[in-house]
Amino acid sequence: MAVPHLTTALTGPLLDLEKRLLDAMPGIEAWFRAQWSDHTPPFYGSVDLRNAGYKLAPVDMNLFPAGFNNLNPVFRPLAIQAAQVTIDHLCPGAANLLIIPENHTRNLYYLQNVATLRDTLRLSGLKVRVGSLLPDITAPTTIDLPDGNSLTLEPLVRRGRRLGLADFDPCVILLNNDLSAGLPEVLRGIDQAIMPPAEAGWHTRRKSQHFHLYDQVAVEFADLIGIDPWVINPFWGVCKGVDFQARTGEECLAETVREVLERTRVKYREMGISQTPFVMVKADAGTYGMGVMSVKDPSEVVGLNRKQRNKMAVVKEGLEVTDVLVQEGVPTFETVNAAVAEPVVYMLDRFVIGGFYRVHTGRGDDENLNAPGMHFVPLAFENGCTEPDAAARPDAPPNRFYAYGVISRLALLAASHEIEALTTPAGLLDALAAKPAEQPEPV
Amino acid sequence: MAVPHLTTALTGPLLDLEKRLLDAMPGIEAWFRAQWSDHTPPFYGSVDLRNAGYKLAPVDMNLFPAGFNNLNPVFRPLAIQAAQVTIDHLCPGAANLLIIPENHTRNLYYLQNVATLRDTLRLSGLKVRVGSLLPDITAPTTIDLPDGNSLTLEPLVRRGRRLGLADFDPCVILLNNDLSAGLPEVLRGIDQAIMPPAEAGWHTRRKSQHFHLYDQVAVEFADLIGIDPWVINPFWGVCKGVDFQARTGEECLAETVREVLERTRVKYREMGISQTPFVMVKADAGTYGMGVMSVKDPSEVVGLNRKQRNKMAVVKEGLEVTDVLVQEGVPTFETVNAAVAEPVVYMLDRFVIGGFYRVHTGRGDDENLNAPGMHFVPLAFENGCTEPDAAARPDAPPNRFYAYGVISRLALLAASHEIEALTTPAGLLDALAAKPAEQPEPV
Numbered sequence: 001m002a003v004p005h006l007t008t009a010l011t012g013p014l015l016d017l018e019k020r021l022l023d024a025m026p027g028i029e030a031w032f033r034a035q036w037s038d039h040t041p042p043f044y045g046s047v048d049l050r051n052a053g054y055k056l057a058p059v060d061m062n063l064f065p066a067g068f069n070n071l072n073p074v075f076r077p078l079a080i081q082a083a084q085v086t087i088d089h090l091c092p093g094a095a096n097l098l099i100i101p102e103n104h105t106r107n108l109y110y111l112q113n114v115a116t117l118r119d120t121l122r123l124s125g126l127k128v129r130v131g132s133l134l135p136d137i138t139a140p141t142t143i144d145l146p147d148g149n150s151l152t153l154e155p156l157v158r159r160g161r162r163l164g165l166a167d168f169d170p171c172v173i174l175l176n177n178d179l180s181a182g183l184p185e186v187l188r189g190i191d192q193a194i195m196p197p198a199e200a201g202w203h204t205r206r207k208s209q210h211f212h213l214y215d216q217v218a219v220e221f222a223d224l225i226g227i228d229p230w231v232i233n234p235f236w237g238v239c240k241g242v243d244f245q246a247r248t249g250e251e252c253l254a255e256t257v258r259e260v261l262e263r264t265r266v267k268y269r270e271m272g273i274s275q276t277p278f279v280m281v282k283a284d285a286g287t288y289g290m291g292v293m294s295v296k297d298p299s300e301v302v303g304l305n306r307k308q309r310n311k312m313a314v315v316k317e318g319l320e321v322t323d324v325l326v327q328e329g330v331p332t333f334e335t336v337n338a339a340v341a342e343p344v345v346y347m348l349d350r351f352v353i354g355g356f357y358r359v360h361t362g363r364g365d366d367e368n369l370n371a372p373g374m375h376f377v378p379l380a381f382e383n384g385c386t387e388p389d390a391a392a393r394p395d396a397p398p399n400r401f402y403a404y405g406v407i408s409r410l411a412l413l414a415a416s417h418e419i420e421a422l423t424t425p426a427g428l429l430d431a432l433a434a435k436p437a438e439q440p441e442p443v
Numbered sequence: 444m445a446v447p448h449l450t451t452a453l454t455g456p457l458l459d460l461e462k463r464l465l466d467a468m469p470g471i472e473a474w475f476r477a478q479w480s481d482h483t484p485p486f487y488g489s490v491d492l493r494n495a496g497y498k499l500a501p502v503d504m505n506l507f508p509a510g511f512n513n514l515n516p517v518f519r520p521l522a523i524q525a526a527q528v529t530i531d532h533l534c535p536g537a538a539n540l541l542i543i544p545e546n547h548t549r550n551l552y553y554l555q556n557v558a559t560l561r562d563t564l565r566l567s568g569l570k571v572r573v574g575s576l577l578p579d580i581t582a583p584t585t586i587d588l589p590d591g592n593s594l595t596l597e598p599l600v601r602r603g604r605r606l607g608l609a610d611f612d613p614c615v616i617l618l619n620n621d622l623s624a625g626l627p628e629v630l631r632g633i634d635q636a637i638m639p640p641a642e643a644g645w646h647t648r649r650k651s652q653h654f655h656l657y658d659q660v661a662v663e664f665a666d667l668i669g670i671d672p673w674v675i676n677p678f679w680g681v682c683k684g685v686d687f688q689a690r691t692g693e694e695c696l697a698e699t700v701r702e703v704l705e706r707t708r709v710k711y712r713e714m715g716i717s718q719t720p721f722v723m724v725k726a727d728a729g730t731y732g733m734g735v736m737s738v739k740d741p742s743e744v745v746g747l748n749r750k751q752r753n754k755m756a757v758v759k760e761g762l763e764v765t766d767v768l769v770q771e772g773v774p775t776f777e778t779v780n781a782a783v784a785e786p787v788v789y790m791l792d793r794f795v796i797g798g799f800y801r802v803h804t805g806r807g808d809d810e811n812l813n814a815p816g817m818h819f820v821p822l823a824f825e826n827g828c829t830e831p832d833a834a835a836r837p838d839a840p841p842n843r844f845y846a847y848g849v850i851s852r853l854a855l856l857a858a859s860h861e862i863e864a865l866t867t868p869a870g871l872l873d874a875l876a877a878k879p880a881e882q883p884e885p886v
């Protein structure tokens with residue numbers, strides 16, 4: 001179980017933010033303790049970060065994370081321990097957990113993720129099996145995986161208000177399926193807890209609501225440590241009722257792009273940043289990586305050609321894009337061997353359990369690194385995210401990883417607010433109407 | 444943060460126990476979850492194990508563990524995370540913790556332990572300082588440590604019912620001092636929580652009570668996984684009112700030694716074990732490592748010479764030995780480069796956070812490895828204790844370490860029962876009168 005020696009993307013201008021986070025560390029942790037005593041963290045989550053040197057911000061928060069197989073195995077004990085804490089809350093007595101994965105049977109890398117998740121939860125002391133929503137899975141089906149592990153998918157069996165397998169009655173259903181295709185009949189009206197709640201699936205979840213709630217978290221946290229919230233939060237806007245195929249909503253989109261670019265431009269000028277502003281245009285609902293464009297001028301979203309429209313119109317499993325998020329682009333400042341690297345941080349319960357860099361050689365620093373068909377190389381974090389070293393430089397790896405962990409936990413906190421809202425009828429309506437908060441002027 | 448490559452003592456006969464533990468793993472973890480929902484784990488603890496191949500048992504449970512500096516730094520994130528869970532219970536709001544260490548200023552290895560503990564707790568998000576009971580410490584005193592770290596000891600300041608430092612008001616006092624010399628005046632009647640409770644100090648604690656309560660835990664656990672409890676529990680007896688200097692109590696001692704040897708002999712015969720039985724004679728109260736004898740015949744405890752009597756009469760800081768524990772000796776089966784190796788497992792809250800082997804070249808497998816003046820070489824566990832590998836042999840390192848973790852947690856559970864008892868007046872009386880439970884016949 002040796003730690004592989006990794007070259008990471010850890011040179012560059014000293015980040016004032018990292019120093020602030022280090023100095024304020026005990027206060028930050030006490031603040032998080034207070035937050036988690038009022039709000040239940042999601043079962044798990046992963047956060048895509050962008051580190052621009054002058055800014056470190058979450059750009060996506062996934063409540064059904066894949067990629068557990070990309071984490072450094074040295075840190076698996078952390079995940080096991082975190083899972084033990086979660087299970088204490090969820091099912092203190094019973095010990096059966098059912099994972100429902102995405103409907104992939106050929107994406108072996110995805111299935112390796114499911115197997116890693118299964119093994120981690122088993123090691124935390126649960127009986128774990130995997131039930132598939134696929135109608136083709138009519139008998140237990142074992143798939144051999146490239147890493148030597150294997151995964152058995154089993155047919156779901158519904159008995160009245162309980163969901164399980166033929167010989168397995170779980171106390172909790174763990175979704176690793178983001179429900180892009182909607183909530184399947186078999187998951188409706190069951191007695192067991194579903195984690196994360198089905199309402200957090202992309203059939204109801206909206207990124208705009210997440211970032212609306214993140215705006216509030218970021219303002220409160222920025223106040224705590226005395227920074228401009230913009231340093232940890234991208235500007236954004238949203239257009240509802242866009243139909244790429246019918247070319248309706250283009251004006252709203254162009255106007256929103258113009259607004260976000262303009263706010264960013266003003267901010268850049270104020271901060272003395274010489275970069276050219278850009279925005280990411282993405283589906284407000286749906287797995288990131290699909291339906292994403294990098295845009296530097298409003299004109300680029302007007303009069304899209306057929307190929308561009310097709311790319312933007314549908315994300316996954318036929319989920320049509322009608323709401324579009326326009327998010328300030330945060331350039332990726334980190335590189336690995338001259339390739340662009342984007343950190344992804346994983347959490348289980350309220351604990352950071354590791355992360356990796358998405359490294360992609362063929363793309364620029366202002367492009368989406370999680371695009372369909374892209375081949376990223378995962379580069380597991382060499383260090384954990386909980387061992388900042390006050391004696392080292394603020395941008396030394398343990399300190400940078402601590403900063404990643406803090407910002408990711410802010411997104412996790414916003415996600416816990418989001419789940420609270422999504423699981424009430426009023427909150428569900430809010431989700432569909434979220435608008436960016438006014439960001440206060442910098443202090 | 445690379446894992447140092449360690450050669451560990453991991454060859455030898457396959458242990459049936461390890462296989463049973465592996466097979467029963469989800470049930471074991473569910474059982475522990477149920478136990479910890481009824482009983483509060485101690486803040487921390489370390490357990491000395493002996494692995495005889497046919498038997499794996501705790502021989503001592505330390506509620507004020509030193510040696511944190513001997514743990515594998517790779518696993519420090521586990522300790523940080525476990526501390527975060529503990530703090531959530533202890534002081535959700537406040538963030539100040541005061542460590543009170545042993546009164547050592549020259550034992551730099553001990554002080555490295557305190558510094559490691561301090562740093563770990565700091566990384567969990569607390570403000571941590573170290574207050575000394577030593578009257579000589581009248582101003583903050585910084586001691587440089589061999590590992591490059593340093594430790595500042597500060598004078599305690601009592602204000603009414605609160606204990607702290609001149610400019611530091613802690614929400615919790617963490618004892619790393621086993622109170623062998625009794626409960627100091629400054630710790631009496633204070634408002635803050637003391638962890639572990641002062642009653643768990645050696646001025647009141649008795650090993651016989653611990654093993655009395657462990658007897659019950661071992662029987663219940665053995666029943667759970669279908670083993671003879673003797674496999675995880677040494678026989679023992681106790682003599683009260685021994686005075687080594689006055690030579691009173693020798694008969695009781697000899698009789699108890701005879702009894703424990705005889706029970707062991709019968710068991711060995713039944714199990715087909717060809718070893719010669721021996722017992723460890725040790726102070727019932729007081730730090731292990733002092734006042735310990737290895738004995739193969741009752742005659743050895745009669746007519747001790749002056750040197751032997753002096754060695755046995757006093758353990759630490761003048762604490763006189765009056766009660767003596769006679770414990771079945773469990774030979775050490777593991778070796779590292781032909782040297783005897785004894786595993787020590789560390790826990791924080793209910794979590795195993797690592798361990799190390801005490802390796803001593805100069806001693807036999809039936810001797811005490813923690814004797815005064817001994818120089819052991821700590822050899823940090825290469826693996827965690829939470830990643831058993833069902834596909835590997837039951838004695839593969841991850842599985843052996845899992846077994847260590849399970850048995851240590853049983854001792855931790857007994858310690859939690861012990862603290863419950865010690866903090867009630869009736870329980871305190873029990874502590875002084877504990878006798879071994881009848882062990883049921885093997886199944």
